Amino acid sequence: MRYLIRFSYDGTNFFGYQKQVNKRTVQGELENVLSRISKTKVLVSASGRTDALVHAINQYAHFDLNIHISCNDLKRALNSLLPKDIYIKSVSNVLDSFHARFDVLKKEYIYKINLGEFDPFSRNYIYQYNQELDIVKMVQAIEYFKGKHNFKSFTKSNNDIVDYEREIYDATIRVENHIMTISFIGNGFLRYMVRNMVGTLISVGEGKTEPDEILEIFKCEDRTKAKKTAPANGLYLKNVYYALN
Amino acid sequence: MRYLIRFSYDGTNFFGYQKQVNKRTVQGELENVLSRISKTKVLVSASGRTDALVHAINQYAHFDLNIHISCNDLKRALNSLLPKDIYIKSVSNVLDSFHARFDVLKKEYIYKINLGEFDPFSRNYIYQYNQELDIVKMVQAIEYFKGKHNFKSFTKSNNDIVDYEREIYDATIRVENHIMTISFIGNGFLRYMVRNMVGTLISVGEGKTEPDEILEIFKCEDRTKAKKTAPANGLYLKNVYYALN
Numbered sequence: 001m002r003y004l005i006r007f008s009y010d011g012t013n014f015f016g017y018q019k020q021v022n023k024r025t026v027q028g029e030l031e032n033v034l035s036r037i038s039k040t041k042v043l044v045s046a047s048g049r050t051d052a053l054v055h056a057i058n059q060y061a062h063f064d065l066n067i068h069i070s071c072n073d074l075k076r077a078l079n080s081l082l083p084k085d086i087y088i089k090s091v092s093n094v095l096d097s098f099h100a101r102f103d104v105l106k107k108e109y110i111y112k113i114n115l116g117e118f119d120p121f122s123r124n125y126i127y128q129y130n131q132e133l134d135i136v137k138m139v140q141a142i143e144y145f146k147g148k149h150n151f152k153s154f155t156k157s158n159n160d161i162v163d164y165e166r167e168i169y170d171a172t173i174r175v176e177n178h179i180m181t182i183s184f185i186g187n188g189f190l191r192y193m194v195r196n197m198v199g200t201l202i203s204v205g206e207g208k209t210e211p212d213e214i215l216e217i218f219k220c221e222d223r224t225k226a227k228k229t230a231p232a233n234g235l236y237l238k239n240v241y242y243a244l245n
Numbered sequence: 246m247r248y249l250i251r252f253s254y255d256g257t258n259f260f261g262y263q264k265q266v267n268k269r270t271v272q273g274e275l276e277n278v279l280s281r282i283s284k285t286k287v288l289v290s291a292s293g294r295t296d297a298l299v300h301a302i303n304q305y306a307h308f309d310l311n312i313h314i315s316c317n318d319l320k321r322a323l324n325s326l327l328p329k330d331i332y333i334k335s336v337s338n339v340l341d342s343f344h345a346r347f348d349v350l351k352k353e354y355i356y357k358i359n360l361g362e363f364d365p366f367s368r369n370y371i372y373q374y375n376q377e378l379d380i381v382k383m384v385q386a387i388e389y390f391k392g393k394h395n396f397k398s399f400t401k402s403n404n405d406i407v408d409y410e411r412e413i414y415d416a417t418i419r420v421e422n423h424i425m426t427i428s429f430i431g432n433g434f435l436r437y438m439v440r441n442m443v444g445t446l447i448s449v450g451e452g453k454t455e456p457d458e459i460l461e462i463f464k465c466e467d468r469t470k471a472k473k474t475a476p477a478n479g480l481y482l483k484n485v486y487y488a489l490n
Binding site for chain 1: 253254255300324329330331332334362363364365366368370
């Protein structure tokens with residue numbers, strides 16, 4: 001039986017989602033617990049990886065089990081065996097043809113920035129910027145990210161990726177109680193792409209970059225032209241959309 | 246010069262406020278950094294200790310420095326040298342006769358309980374109860390804590406304390422977005438007193454204890470009569486009031 005899980009994790013104490021030898025990862029914890037439950041090796045396929053310190057509010061993954069267990073029982077078993085920084089929100093059965101990565105229609109990432117006083121309780125969850133940003137300019141700038149673009153300037157250099165085109169369907173900025181939340185919804189995201197877009201938006205907010213310079217950065221197709229990569233701890237995988245949702 | 250600091254800390258990674266040999270404590274971190282700044286040993290006196298895992302939103306402490314440094318410069322120096330789970334909110338000069346513990350007029354503690362679904366992001370900051378509680382009964386019960394009482398049943402047994410009388414000036418319960426916040430304002434709190442009052446309120450919410458049984462528990466003056474001690478991670482020292490505030 002193929003199962004689909006929706007889950008959240010606090011990325012603070014993980015070396016990212018993807019399994020690595022001798023490192024604590026989300027995939028490693030999930031496969032370890034599922035293998036204990038089913039007493040055979042289980043491979044988990046997520047919608048995509050997230051980097052070290054990056055959080056997930058709704059991540060999705062599928063796997064196959066050769067035992068009979070109801071979705072409710074599996075949810076309960078997983079949550080009782082998993083460490084407390086991972087939480088399984090729902091478990092459902094899907095067709096054997098479903099694939100958590102290949103069937104993604106779109107994803108939403110959010111990035112949180114604290115514009116107010118430093119808060120020790122959110123040091124791992126919100127990027128503590130603590131300075132004035134020109135929000136009007138940032139809202140103008142984020143418009144340039146919408147649509148289809150070649151995002152080569154906004155991803156890791158020396159990537160072995162062939163196709164750098166991605167489409168951003170929506171991108172918004174809102175500020176509430178000194179917390180800025182930047183949201184991007186798109187058909188896919190390259191490595192560091194959200195953090196590089198946010199770093200460029202911060203540079204605009206600081207007055208160091210003009211909004212329309214983003215067009216130039218796209219044209220260069222050169223990572224060194226985009227601005228600083230924003231820190232990982234403010235980034236959340238917010239949602240993943242499939243045709244079945 | 247005597248300085249008074251107001252500060253917050255995330256108690257998750259501390260063995261409590263009070264200095265202990267070979268253990269990471271809030272007082273230890275403060276004295277270490279202040280001694281580096283002033284190049285002599287500095288002793289820090291807080292309004293009171295907090296236990297391991299307990300947080301502070303506004304804790305106060307005083308200390309004497311034999312160097313001349315402005316309050317603003319000291320605040321900046323402390324925040325740049327202290328670990329990120331302690332944050333100095335303000336620094337002021339006080340009379341040499343001021344004492345952060347002896348001059349306390351009243352204190353407020355709050356306790357947070359999550360009545361909704363488990364949230365991995367707040368696992369260290371909110372007690373995850375995740376079950377229904379009879380809030381009406383809890384609101385009735387909390388009234389019994391108000392006023393002057395002998396709190397021997399609500400503190401650590403085998404204490405060497407002589408006077409168990411404390412006065413609770415106000416005690417409230419509110420619920421917002423599945424988060425219950427219980428607040429106590431009083432002239433002083435014995436060890437585990439808030440967590441034992443909260444544990445008893447939870448027992449009332451579960452229907453295991455009737456509100457007026459709290460009167461009986463007070464009368465016994467016996468720790469074994471009060472209910473379970475609520476976990477440390479939901480507790481916050483919210484504020485300390487001095488005559489100078």
